[in-house]
Amino acid sequence: MTKRDLRHRLTGVAVLLFGAGGSTLLHRQVWEAHAKGPASALEGALGLLTFALGSLGLLLVINGARLRDGWKRDCDRAMRRRTRHIRPRPRTNQSETHHPFIAAAAMDPMHYAGGRAALAAFLVMRAHQAALDVRAANVAAKQEPKSPGR
Known part of the structure; x- marks a missing residue:
């Protein structure tokens, strides 16, 4: 003692x-x-x-x-x-490098989702696809050729 x-x-x-x-x-x-x-x-x-x-x-x-x-x-x-599952947030504005970090950050809460993990993964992927579609529409709108008559 x-x-x-x-x-x-x-x-x-x-x-x-x-x-x-x-x-x-x-x-x-x-x-x-x-x-x-x-x-x-x-x-x-x-x-x-x-x-x-x-x-x-x-x-x-x-x-x-x-x-x-x-x-x-x-x-x-x-x-x-x-504190094991906390990752530092990335500091970037480039969407090409930003979306892997978004997916990685979304995977940690999915660890706690249990039986709802499939639904959570589906929603994350739909949101990611919607963001990419909006970005593609913005890029296409900037590259449209101007008509010669106007």
């Missing part, structure tokens, strides 16, 4: 004794003051606080530093899982 682990376990003992014990004594005094009537919200809140502090203290006594390390490890894993 390391000093760090011992410190966490002693913190658990302190939370268990002083936190849960103190709130239990306070809960008892409130209960005695309202013994003849129905339970009040303050009694319920103090009972919940006693349970939470007692549970936390007991978990710290049993697990020590492993409890905090497990929470930290779980948070780090979740952060890596969230």
Whole structure:
């Protein structure tokens, strides 16, 4: 047992004794003051606080530093899982080089689409085709020969 682990376990003992014990004594005094009537919200809140502090203290006594390390490890894993699929956005105005990046960026959300991935791929390809059709129409409109009479 390391000093760090011992410190966490002693913190658990302190939370268990002083936190849960103190709130239990306070809960008892409130209960005695309202013994003849129905339970009040303050009694319920103090009972919940006693349970939470007692549970936390007991978990710290049993697990020590492993409890905090497990929470930290779980948070780090979740952060890596969230940032794994993020790609930097391209900075270009050329449509010839831009559309592969659009398709690649669309594939990441499709990973989460599950059973709807086929529909998502179809919609992405239709939007891509529509953009190419508009671009081709614009290019064709610029290259139309002017009639000699006008």
